[in-house]
Amino acid sequence: MKIPFLNLHNVRPALAILFGTCLIPAFAPAAAQSLPNLFPFPNQTGVSETYNANGAAIDLTGPFFQSLGTNGRSCSSCHRPSQGWTISAAGMQALFAMTQGLDPVFRPVDGSNCDHNIDTSTLAARRQAYSLLINRGLIRIALAVPANAEFTVVNVANPYGCSDPFTLSMYRRPLPATNLRFLSAVMWDARESSPQTGTQKITYSTNPADLQADLAHQALDATTGHAQGAALSVELQREIVNFEMRLATAQAYDYLAGSLSGHGATGGPKTLAQQTIPTFFVGINDPLGGNPLGTPFTPVIFNLYDAWTNNPSSSRRASIARGQALFNSKPINITGVAGLNDDLNMASISGTCGTCHDAPNAGDHSLPVPLNIGVSDVNSALDVSYLPVFTLQNKTTLEIVTTTDPARAMITGLWKDIGKVKGPVLRGLAARAPYFHNGSATTLEDVLDFYNTRFNIGLTAQEKADLVAFLESL
Numbered sequence: 001m002k003i004p005f006l007n008l009h010n011v012r013p014a015l016a017i018l019f020g021t022c023l024i025p026a027f028a029p030a031a032a033q034s035l036p037n038l039f040p041f042p043n044q045t046g047v048s049e050t051y052n053a054n055g056a057a058i059d060l061t062g063p064f065f066q067s068l069g070t071n072g073r074s075c076s077s078c079h080r081p082s083q084g085w086t087i088s089a090a091g092m093q094a095l096f097a098m099t100q101g102l103d104p105v106f107r108p109v110d111g112s113n114c115d116h117n118i119d120t121s122t123l124a125a126r127r128q129a130y131s132l133l134i135n136r137g138l139i140r141i142a143l144a145v146p147a148n149a150e151f152t153v154v155n156v157a158n159p160y161g162c163s164d165p166f167t168l169s170m171y172r173r174p175l176p177a178t179n180l181r182f183l184s185a186v187m188w189d190a191r192e193s194s195p196q197t198g199t200q201k202i203t204y205s206t207n208p209a210d211l212q213a214d215l216a217h218q219a220l221d222a223t224t225g226h227a228q229g230a231a232l233s234v235e236l237q238r239e240i241v242n243f244e245m246r247l248a249t250a251q252a253y254d255y256l257a258g259s260l261s262g263h264g265a266t267g268g269p270k271t272l273a274q275q276t277i278p279t280f281f282v283g284i285n286d287p288l289g290g291n292p293l294g295t296p297f298t299p300v301i302f303n304l305y306d307a308w309t310n311n312p313s314s315s316r317r318a319s320i321a322r323g324q325a326l327f328n329s330k331p332i333n334i335t336g337v338a339g340l341n342d343d344l345n346m347a348s349i350s351g352t353c354g355t356c357h358d359a360p361n362a363g364d365h366s367l368p369v370p371l372n373i374g375v376s377d378v379n380s381a382l383d384v385s386y387l388p389v390f391t392l393q394n395k396t397t398l399e400i401v402t403t404t405d406p407a408r409a410m411i412t413g414l415w416k417d418i419g420k421v422k423g424p425v426l427r428g429l430a431a432r433a434p435y436f437h438n439g440s441a442t443t444l445e446d447v448l449d450f451y452n453t454r455f456n457i458g459l460t461a462q463e464k465a466d467l468v469a470f471l472e473s474l
């Protein structure tokens with residue numbers, strides 16, 4: 001079924017801005033207490049929806065939506081239902097314009113490019129101070145270099161200040177606070193699932209209690225950090241975790257394909273929430289011997305659009321189905337990926353997108369194995385010139401590397417962990433551009449350009465378009 005008024009191509013961006021970014025304040029009564037289940041939030045290519053467990057409305061008065069600290073921020077300042085439970089760059093631009101850069105998300109603690117020597121006194125000054133948040137949806141993450149690190153930081157070139165070599169400022173996209181049931185690691189660098197931070201590695205035998213404990217710790221850290229508050233009570237931590245764990249988010253309608261659960265397809269959040277065949281577990285469908293049940297790997301990661309393969313009924317549906325097949329089968333020669341090629345001692349691995357995005361119909365990495373695919377590299381195929389450059393030197397070998405984000409190495413202190421981040425869940429993508437942990441992919445086309453260059457995949461223009469159509473429908 002198509003929603004007729006949403007079919008007007010030329011008004012799409014305007015609608016997306018209006019509805020997608022600010023529907024609650026603009027259209028709902030000021031005191032809206034809840035969000036109806038499966039409430040439709042338009043974006044560039046369709047509508048994303050969230051299914052709350054048991055079909056209940058989403059309570060907008062709970063702790064996730066309350067100011068829990070001292071700077072007016074709530075979890076929902078950076079994890080917005082309308083923006084895939086994270087923030088999009090378009091959403092931040094609209095919010096900045098609407099509030100003159102005064103919404104609590106715009107706070108110097110970590111919303112501005114640096115937290116000292118900045119001017120936020122005028123609109124123009126704020127636009128400059130918060131440029132990374134406005135243009136890329138980035139939050140400043142400051143972490144201390146671990147005491148036992150195998151490296152020293154010999155130089156920091158940060159165009160915004162914040163060039164302390166002992167506490168590094170990195171710039172990262174908020175991860176969606178939804179679809180959490182599929183996680184095998186919390187945070188890009190898995191720092192909330194790491195003994196180094198007093199949290200727990202997520203494993204098959206301890207899941208989901210480990211995940212719940214990690215998320216509780218994460219909520220505590222988010223309150224003292226982002227919200228500049230006091231320690232969050234155990235009760236509120238638990239309430240927030242229970243709330244987050246109930247959410248499943250996915251694209252539900254596509255302007256050109258119609259319902260993504262129509263004609264036998266199984267897209268949309270409801271099937272995702274109720275997915276029991278197969279039920280996720282840590283290590284499910286690992287291609288490289290890590291499945292705890294020993295079940296053989298299937299390269300068919302996604303089967304949502306199988307029904308449209310032979311009976312598509314529209315060219316957009318045909319394209320989505322072709323994109324799904326490409327995701328599941330297009331050969332990729334994986335080389336030079338730290339965490340894979342080095343650890344397995346295989347110079348090249350013949351894989352697919354699903355080698356790393358292996359969790360069935362979720363698309364994240366089912367094992368907690370952060371990887372360095374090169375997104376933080378100074379010479380990435382995408383523009384990373386807006387990011388700081390860190391020069392790291394190995395204390396033993398004296399080898400030097402430069403990177404825009406040492407990532408996992410800032411937690412473990414290990415040289416081999418430089419640049420490693422987790423493979424995120426791939427659902428609800430259309431609601432939350434830009435992509436990658438540093439926002440360097442403005443669009444999903446950029447994501448594919450990155451992979452095409454990095455792994456020399458040889459994607460044709462048609463294959464790229466099909467893969468994009470598929471990713472937009474997740």
Ligand code: HEC
Binds near residue numbers: 064176222
């Ligand atoms: C100022 C913005 C901001 C606020 C406020 C905020 N977060 Fe986040 N959140 C982020 C960023 C940025 C990340 C990713 C950081 C990283 O990985 O280094 C993140 C990551 C997460 C993740 C990890 C998801 C995953 O896939 O690993 C969860 C869960 C989360 N936040 C929940 C919360 C909760 C709960 C609160 C409120 C207590 C909150 N956040 C407040 C910005 C924010």
Ligand code: HEC
Binds near residue numbers: 351357423425467
């Ligand atoms: C070698 C492992 C690997 C392969 C192969 C791989 N990915 Fe990824 N993917 C990752 C990792 C790791 C990240 C996170 C990178 C980052 O943000 O720095 C990621 C991120 C992404 C994102 C961004 C998600 C977000 O929330 O920002 C998309 C989209 C994506 N991959 C799609 C694909 C597609 C499509 C293919 C096949 C063409 C593919 N990936 C192949 C490991 C891989």
